[in-house]
Amino acid sequence: MSARGMQVSPSISSVSAFMLLALAAVWGGSFFFAEIALAEVPPLTITLHRVVWAVPILWVVVRTLGLRLPREPRVWGAYLVMGALNNAIPFSMIFWAQVELQSGLASILNGTTAVFGAVVAGLLLRDEPFLPRKIVGALLGLAGVAAIMGPDLLRGVDLRNLAQLAVLGAALSYALASVWAKRALAGQPPQMNALGMLAGSSLLMLPVALWVDGVPRFDLPVHVWAALLSLAALSTALAYLLYFAILRRAGAANLMLVTLMIPPFAAGLGAAFLDERLGAAAWGGFGLIALGLLVTDGRVLRRG
Secondary structure, eight states: OOOOOOSOOOOOOHHHHHHHHHHHHHHHHHHHHHHHHTTTSOHHHHHHHHHHTHHHHHHHHHHHTTOOOOOOHHHHHHHHHHHIIIIIHHHHHHHHHTTTSOHHHHHHHHTTHHHHHHHHHHHHOTTSOOOHHHHHHHHHHHHHHHHHHOTHHHHOOOHHHHHHHHHHHHHHHHHHHHHHHHHHSTTSOHHHHHHHHHHHHHHHHHHHHHHHHOSOOOOOOHHHHHHHHHHHIIIIIIHHHHHHHHHHHHOHHHHHTHHHHHHHHHHHHHHHHSOOOOOHHHHHHHHHHHHHHHHHHSHHHHHO
């Protein structure tokens, strides 16, 4: 769920705005679907379901567009790394964290992805310098995380604290994935990148999930299967198609705004169907993270 690049982007048309809302809804829904599936399925197996069932959907898209599979081993090696950084690692960490955290809170902490992305890009990419506004944005994001986690972390580490740190680790993994994609996959068609990435993450997750969780159950309740397939079809396959379409139409900086729109969808679904409620500290932390993203993006300072 990473968006990279903080340069000035084209304006957002009504079509692009609708697509941004749709992307926020399906990515926000991923936290909700995972919460339902966790009642019957362990976290690593949920990740396996999410990536495996998305592959045939994207395969149909790639074939329909007439795209050819790359033949260079280097490209497939890059897809394997991308699948680890952008799918296997962050999905698994977030789903594991959701055993302890509400879906809305997990989505808020995941909102630090763009802040991490600016920091990582500033450190590793020459064409994205580490500007002062990015430092300020990172500090605001850090303050938001501190407001959410509170002083309890200083008194000792428990499962809840570890879960929150796991979501932050997932956000960092997304940020590293954005840098890897820019360096290793810039010349490939975006739909092919999505398919190759998910094929790579499926290859990685299959032995890991089998080793840790055992053979997946298939005698699951209908609502759990609905959640798993929604994760794959809506929150993964459709989401990446929307992601690349918005990137082409509205630019990377506007695409980053989706990070601010995901938590309200996730928290709204959690409140409506899972009886979840977030406290003032969570929403206050979200406000600081959101401000950090807007400062990092630069448009707040340009308009000030």
